[in-house]
Every structure is written in C-alpha cells, then in structure tokens.
Amino acid sequence: MKEEISQLLEQALKGLVEEGVLPEETRGTAIQVERARDRKHGDFAANLAMMLAKPARRNPRELAAAIVEALPASDLVRKVEIAGPGFINFFLSPQAWHAVVEEVFERGTRFGHSDIGRDEKIHLEFVSANPTGPLHVGHGRGAAYGSTVGNLLEAIGHPVHREYYVNDAGRQMDILATSVWLRYLELGGAELRFPSNGYRGDYIIDIARQLREEHGEAFQQPVESVFHGLPEDAPDGDKEAHIDGLIGRARHLLGEEAFQTVFLTALEDILADIREDLSAFGTEFDEWFSERSLTSGGMVDHALEELEKSGDVYEQDGAKWFAAEKYGDEKDRVVVRDNGQATYFASDIAYHLNKRERGHDRLIDILGADHHGYIARLKAGLEGMGQPGDSLEVRLVQFAHLYRGKEKLQMSTRSGSFVTLRELREEVGRDAARFFYVMRSNEQHLDFDLELAKSQSSDNPVYYVQYAHARICSVFQQAEDKGFQYSRDTGLANLDQLDEDHEDQLMVTLSRFPEVVEAAARNRAPHQLTQYLRDLANDLHTYYNAHTFLVLEEEIRNARLCLVEATRQVLANGLALIGVSAPESM
RNA sequence: GCGCCCGUAGCUCAGCUGGAUAGAGCGUCGGCCUCCGAAGCCGAAGGUCGCAGGUUCGAAUCCUGCCGGGCGCACCA
Structure with missing residues (x-):
C-alpha cells in the first residue's frame, strides 16, 4: 500500500523531470512515504517536496503543488492535500482499505510476508x-x-x-x-x-x-x-x-x-x-555445529593459511600473531600459542570463514552483551582472510535480570x-x-518479573493480545449458537457498509502489518512487532466494546464478521512470528 | 585509561533509518456489564526527551564535549 503511493510519486517525479520543471539530478531521489501520525493529515505523507526544494531552487509548497498536479490518477486515492511546510498528504479511498481485507484472505497465513530478501542468504547463529x-x-x-x-x-x-x-x-x-x-x-x-x-x-x-x-x-x-x-x-x-x-x-x-x-x-x-x-x-536449529569438528576437519589450518595470505601474520615470543590492529581491532591477536596450540580466536575466525564458504552472504551473530569485545576482532579476522568485514553483523542482547516481585535473583x-x-x-x-x-x-536491559509474567490477569501484555484472538473465536462460536450463518463473500461484498471510525481504524491497522514485519525484520527488532500486536488487539477490543457484531442485518453482520475474521488472521500471523500460540479460548 | 551499550511520564519502556501537537502499559483518580468473554472499554492527571553546544527548512533521533549507569579490554574457553 505504501509501495503504491510511492510509485505514484515516482511517476510524478519522472514527469516533472522530463518537462524540465525539475533538474536532471533529482531523478533518482529516494521517495519517502510514511504513515501519517495524525489522521487529520490523511493516511500517508510524503516529504518529497521539502527534499527537492533545495536542488530545484523553489519553495517547497509551490513544488508540492506541482507534484500533486503531476500525480497520475488512482482509485486508491480519495484526496491529496498540501500541508505544513510542504508535506503532501494522501487520503485513501474506502476501496483501498477493503482491498486490504481481501488481501488478508487471499494470502492467509502468508499475509505480511514478502520476498524482498530472497537474494540475500543469511546465516543466523544464536544461543x-x-x-x-x-x-x-x-x-x-x-x-x-x-x-x-x-x-x-x-x-x-x-x-x-x-x-x-x-x-x-x-x-x-x-x-x-x-x-x-x-x-x-x-x-x-x-x-x-x-x-x-x-x-x-x-x-x-x-x-x-x-x-x-x-x-x-x-x-x-x-x-x-x-x-x-x-x-x-x-x-x-x-x-x-x-x-x-x-x-x-x-x-x-x-x-x-x-x-x-x-x-x-x-x-x-x-x-x-x-x-x-x-x-x-x-x-529450532538447522544445524548444531561442533567446535571440535573445526580442528579435526582442518578448517582451522585452512583459515590460518588464508590469513597468512594477507601477509599480516608474524611471529613473536614463539607465538604467531595476526596484525589485527591494521584492520581496526584495538590490538594484535595471537592465533597460535607458543605451545603450538591454536587460540580460541583462531577457531572463531575459522568458524566464520567456514560460514562464508558455505555460501552465506550475511552472517548474523546474536551474542550476549558481555561479548561485544569480539566484534572488532572478528571483523578484522574476516578481512584478513579476504572476506568483507561487513558481511558480519553482530546483534547484542543485553542481560535479563530476574525478579520475583522485589527480590532480585542471583x-x-x-x-x-x-x-x-x-x-x-x-x-x-x-x-x-x-x-x-x-x-x-x-x-535494552530487561527486568523480567516472574510474578508479572505469571499473573493470569490484567497487566500481562501477552494475555491482552491472545485474548483478542480468543475473543474473535468466541464471537464466531456465538454466531453459530445463535443460528447466524456466516458468509465471507457476503461480508466482502458489503464492506462499504462499514463506516464507523472504529472499523476504519481497524482496517488501517491491518494494512500496516506488512510494513511492520518488514521494518522489524530489517531492524532485527521483534519488539516492533509485539508493539504492533498490542495496537491491533487494542483496536479490536475498542471496536468490540463500541459495537455489536452479531446484529440482525445480514449485510452489516457479515461485513463485521469478515473484518474481525481478517483481524484474527493477522493476530495469528503476528503471534506465529514470535512463536507464541493463538488460543481459541482462554 | 581506552572501547561498546543505555539515560524519554512516579515505574517499565516505544518513538518506524531526521518530520507536523513526543506515545503505550502499569500505578493514581473518575466512569462503563438485564447487551457477542469486564483477561475488556472510555475519560483525567502526569514531560526541561541527562546537561551544553553544533549540523538544517525541521533534532528525542545525526555530530562534539561533559554528567550518570551497565559491560568489555587474555598466548582463558
């Protein structure tokens, strides 16, 4: 959805460059489209005009008007406004939101998934x-x-x-x-x-x-x-x-x-x-990789050979050193001790070389925060062996402190x-x-309170989200008990009857899911997903409290059930990503 | 001493790779069940984004310095 807005802007930009309104070098400007924080500002906002103001030597609002003028027509967009210092605000049409609900059903458990990362093979080491x-x-x-x-x-x-x-x-x-x-x-x-x-x-x-x-x-x-x-x-x-x-x-x-x-x-x-x-x-893991197999399989020797090729291995005090400092590490590192044994550093870089040689483009290591000292030396080691240092990405996990109520556990x-x-x-x-x-x-350091996590009531966020899912299941059970036949097709055909603010809000939140998944993946930030799930659950609970779904009018009833069914799917998809169950009842 | 991470509401934390009036949960205060699950909802109060400069149309976000907290600086694994 964001993508579609972005494409409209791209076409407008292209048109303006061809007309000579904008200089040639602005052609490749990266289009930034974001969700408007306040719905008064529409659904999406673009700052393109502000970014182009300088190279085009025109004031941003004037430029925004030209861009809006050049936008191709789209039935997803209901209205476009220029606001503030030069934001272009897009107001989407109801059909745009209805399409999201349909898409949820079409994609099912794969709604929110994409293939934008398919060309990058990732090796993920953790625990x-x-x-x-x-x-x-x-x-x-x-x-x-x-x-x-x-x-x-x-x-x-x-x-x-x-x-x-x-x-x-x-x-x-x-x-x-x-x-x-x-x-x-x-x-x-x-x-x-x-x-x-x-x-x-x-x-x-x-x-x-x-x-x-x-x-x-x-x-x-x-x-x-x-x-x-x-x-x-x-x-x-x-x-x-x-x-x-x-x-x-x-x-x-x-x-x-x-x-x-x-x-x-x-x-x-x-x-x-x-x-x-x-x-x-x-x-679950795809592989349990043995450190001992590195030595027995000759991988440490192989890594040392690769390292020697750099010309930055030297002997001193009977030991072999790698001139890691030249590669950005804070000091040189011993690779073979004076007793002839390879160091832990040697097997570590051998392991990472092996990961690369197995064909992985990007190596992500998830380490405890106390291991942050390893990052520079691992990157140095990779570069010394002729591998790009930035193929390694280390994500640190800060400590979790356990509490039982007020008592801190050792x-x-x-x-x-x-x-x-x-x-x-x-x-x-x-x-x-x-x-x-x-x-x-x-x-962030994590204070993990056992009492809080255990409490089956109120302040436990996981129950809040799971409850939303269970609640929807319960609604469908109720519908059956009351003899209402649910038809998704009838629902989809009548989505235009949903004109309450809560329904609007829910559809908007559903449409955000693919963006949230992408951002959370790119940022390696699962907490962005849990945050989203709380938002979605909140929208559902709010809607539930404000309106009855199981009304007598068949069109509205089916449309509402259709909307909450889509919500249930997205809740389930999100929970699945963090490995948490989506219960039908609690 | 050097390096990395963190300082945002009373507490725990978000803030989407620089955007518009900084948000949520808990806690506090006040409301909502003859009605699909009240494990829920609605409302109120609560802020010098650690401090000081800088970069620019625009900074909680980027840069520099300082203050405070955590962690690391092995021919250990």
Missing part, C-alpha cells in the same frame, strides 16, 4: 551456550530473540540457516568432565573436597550416576592418588592451578580413552538436555544456584516467556 550445564534465563533471551529474528527474516524472503555453535572443546569442558568424575568417585563412597572452581550443579551428579550405571567401577580410583601433591585450592591457594592439576590427574589416572568417555557422556547428556529445552521453548552456573530456562518455562509458560523476552529492544 551457542557452552554445553557445561542447563540453559539459564540469560540464554532464554538470546533464544527468543534469535528465533524471532529468524522468523522475521524468513517472512521477508531471506533463506535463513539457523545454527548453534557447540563449544565442545577447551578447558571449560575439561573442568566439566573432571567435575563429573569427582562426583562419580563420591558416589563410589569417596570423601573429597570438591574443587571451588568445579561445576557444582545437581545435574553433574545425575551424569555421574549414569556413568556408574553404564560403566560400574571402571573409573574408580583411590582419592589419595587423585589429590596427592596438587596445588592448594582456594581460599588458601590458587583455585585455577588446583583445577588444572585435577584435570591433569584425571587424564593421567583414567587414561585418555576413559577420560574421553567421561567427557563425551557429560557433553552428550547436557547437549541433549539443551536441545530438548530449546525445542520445548519453540526454538545467577551463576558454577555455583548451581541459577534459575534455568526450564524452570522459567515451567513457572510462567512458554508463551509469556517468549513474549516478555522480545517485548523490549534487545539493546
């Missing part, structure tokens, strides 16, 4: 939490935000590949395996002081128990041999040295094969739990005293959780 324990509420925000952005991008036609990067390599994983093994020893009757830096959650004990069921006493070792001669743990000693010593001891006493068994059991258990959790949260994976995503889901429900997570801009 990617270390598989060292259950997901907590911070990951939940990334999951809700990421999956909604994915839905929005798909809705505007982008091919989207959703991926979870599994950090299944490195020291944290070794600490995990060691923690499991220590719990295993405890289950075997050993008494030991659990390392302060180990993973303490109950899930560790569950995994240890499973290990015992599957492997019996195979991994049992005397406690003395495990702890003997290790550096002291905190508070008197160095907890890092202590845990590293324990890892070494575990590897040594168990042997590499048995250690791997413990390691893999822990990894697979936790990963399975995460998959199940995310799936139940309505978040979170820490290590201590085991966190609130998990699963607990949150069980407590407030998937719909409320998802809606709350994306309701605010991702760049």
Whole structure:
C-alpha cells in the first residue's frame, strides 16, 4: 500500500523531470512515504517536496503543488492535500482499505510476508551456550530473540540457516568432565573436597550416576592418588592451578580413552538436555555445529593459511600473531600459542570463514552483551582472510535480570544456584516467556518479573493480545449458537457498509502489518512487532466494546464478521512470528 | 585509561533509518456489564526527551564535549 503511493510519486517525479520543471539530478531521489501520525493529515505523507526544494531552487509548497498536479490518477486515492511546510498528504479511498481485507484472505497465513530478501542468504547463529550445564534465563533471551529474528527474516524472503555453535572443546569442558568424575568417585563412597572452581550443579551428579550405571567401577580410583601433591585450592591457594592439576590427574589416572568417555557422556547428556529445552521453548536449529569438528576437519589450518595470505601474520615470543590492529581491532591477536596450540580466536575466525564458504552472504551473530569485545576482532579476522568485514553483523542482547516481585535473583552456573530456562518455562509458560523476552529492544536491559509474567490477569501484555484472538473465536462460536450463518463473500461484498471510525481504524491497522514485519525484520527488532500486536488487539477490543457484531442485518453482520475474521488472521500471523500460540479460548 | 551499550511520564519502556501537537502499559483518580468473554472499554492527571553546544527548512533521533549507569579490554574457553 505504501509501495503504491510511492510509485505514484515516482511517476510524478519522472514527469516533472522530463518537462524540465525539475533538474536532471533529482531523478533518482529516494521517495519517502510514511504513515501519517495524525489522521487529520490523511493516511500517508510524503516529504518529497521539502527534499527537492533545495536542488530545484523553489519553495517547497509551490513544488508540492506541482507534484500533486503531476500525480497520475488512482482509485486508491480519495484526496491529496498540501500541508505544513510542504508535506503532501494522501487520503485513501474506502476501496483501498477493503482491498486490504481481501488481501488478508487471499494470502492467509502468508499475509505480511514478502520476498524482498530472497537474494540475500543469511546465516543466523544464536544461543551457542557452552554445553557445561542447563540453559539459564540469560540464554532464554538470546533464544527468543534469535528465533524471532529468524522468523522475521524468513517472512521477508531471506533463506535463513539457523545454527548453534557447540563449544565442545577447551578447558571449560575439561573442568566439566573432571567435575563429573569427582562426583562419580563420591558416589563410589569417596570423601573429597570438591574443587571451588568445579561445576557444582545437581545435574553433574545425575551424569555421574549414569556413568556408574553404564560403566560400574571402571573409573574408580583411590582419592589419595587423585589429590596427592596438587596445588592448594582456594581460599588458601590458587583455585585455577588446583583445577588444572585435577584435570591433569584425571587424564593421567583414567587414561585418555576413559577420560574421553567421561567427557563425551557429560557433553552428550547436557547437549541433549539443551536441545530438548530449546525445542520445548519453540526454538529450532538447522544445524548444531561442533567446535571440535573445526580442528579435526582442518578448517582451522585452512583459515590460518588464508590469513597468512594477507601477509599480516608474524611471529613473536614463539607465538604467531595476526596484525589485527591494521584492520581496526584495538590490538594484535595471537592465533597460535607458543605451545603450538591454536587460540580460541583462531577457531572463531575459522568458524566464520567456514560460514562464508558455505555460501552465506550475511552472517548474523546474536551474542550476549558481555561479548561485544569480539566484534572488532572478528571483523578484522574476516578481512584478513579476504572476506568483507561487513558481511558480519553482530546483534547484542543485553542481560535479563530476574525478579520475583522485589527480590532480585542471583545467577551463576558454577555455583548451581541459577534459575534455568526450564524452570522459567515451567513457572510462567512458554508463551509469556517468549513474549516478555522480545517485548523490549534487545539493546535494552530487561527486568523480567516472574510474578508479572505469571499473573493470569490484567497487566500481562501477552494475555491482552491472545485474548483478542480468543475473543474473535468466541464471537464466531456465538454466531453459530445463535443460528447466524456466516458468509465471507457476503461480508466482502458489503464492506462499504462499514463506516464507523472504529472499523476504519481497524482496517488501517491491518494494512500496516506488512510494513511492520518488514521494518522489524530489517531492524532485527521483534519488539516492533509485539508493539504492533498490542495496537491491533487494542483496536479490536475498542471496536468490540463500541459495537455489536452479531446484529440482525445480514449485510452489516457479515461485513463485521469478515473484518474481525481478517483481524484474527493477522493476530495469528503476528503471534506465529514470535512463536507464541493463538488460543481459541482462554 | 581506552572501547561498546543505555539515560524519554512516579515505574517499565516505544518513538518506524531526521518530520507536523513526543506515545503505550502499569500505578493514581473518575466512569462503563438485564447487551457477542469486564483477561475488556472510555475519560483525567502526569514531560526541561541527562546537561551544553553544533549540523538544517525541521533534532528525542545525526555530530562534539561533559554528567550518570551497565559491560568489555587474555598466548582463558
């Protein structure tokens, strides 16, 4: 609809250039059409005349008059006015709004979708939490935000590949395996002081128990041999040295094969739990990409080769460095340590190179806000490997702070005293959780009040929107109970009988949906969609309270039902995009 | 110290890539159910858009400086 207005203006512009009224260089001026905020200003407004005033050396109002004069006729437009400093205001005809209702039915669940993004393949990485324990509420925000952005991008036609990067390599994983093994020893009757830096959650004990069921006493070792001669743990000693010593001891006493068994059991258990959790949260991935596969598949070496080609890799102090500073990073980065091991930075850029080599035009990473330091170095790395730095787009998700009423809840994976995503889901429900997570801009800190999200009444916005949907369903149920036969065709044929302000308003809001979806997708801003859904629900509730739908006159009744049926469709489409259900009754 | 994010109504936040008189929810106050679901609707009060400059027809929005809050600055993962 916006598009159509824009085209009319384009033709007018073209005409004026050809007539010589406007200089040649204004031909390519980008036409901006926006929704008028106040309906007194019509339905759409264009600032074209103001933008052209300078190059054309004419005053904007005069120019606006010339543009209006040059506009081709259209039956969508009822009236055009010039207002203020030179705005061109368009008033649309009723037929224009009726066409929207028809379009909703024609497109059905795909109303609001488009294909404008079809030429850009997008790789979307999100959540990617270390598989060292259950997901907590911070990951939940990334999951809700990421999956909604994915839905929005798909809705505007982008091919989207959703991926979870599994950090299944490195020291944290070794600490995990060691923690499991220590719990295993405890289950075997050993008494030991659990390392302060180990993973303490109950899930560790569950995994240890499973290990015992599957492997019996195979991994049992005397406690003395495990702890003997290790550096002291905190508070008197160095907890890092202590845990590293324990890892070494575990590897040594168990042997590499048995250690791997413990390691893999822990990894697979936790990963399975995460998959199940995310799936139940309505978040699906196309691929779970293993960090270890980067090394084993030679991708890290390949990336290092590509990087070498830049000529910006040098050796110093026995390590290989990448001159990242030349590419806008704040300092140079080590890629291979003096012990010959590739750094985390090396595997990170190898991963991103791999994403590019898989054919994705744009890489979107959704990261926790504490990772913002990675952006510059990742872009630098990509450029060093001959890839465009701006093919990577990082979206940060700020922290979510959980409150139970006034009480702020503490979170820490290590201590085991966190609130998990699963607990949150069980407590407030998937719909409320998802809606709350994306309701605010991702760049904004989120105060998530459990009591509020749980409250089945009043101030919970997700219920407000869902209620609008349920209410419409209920109206159709009532119609049936009263013996009114609903005919959509009769309704469509009589839309011109709908002349109430509320009906007008509702149709206008329905027509905004495709624009909202596009803007929310382009801006990676799901909260713009939740905002819209509240507007739409409000229009429906207002209309409902002001007018009875199930009136005796058949034409008006069917026309009204037709309008609310379209509304129901749009509510459902919008809720589907954020992964929230559209209930028929509540 | 350097870098990134955020300062908008009492509270929580929008403000659509610079537009017309800055909006919504909650909270407060006052109304609306013999009538399709009151999980709803209508109305009122509430603002120096952190502060100061700058850019232009026009700034909450863009630029600079300052103030305040959060986060990050590893041969850790």
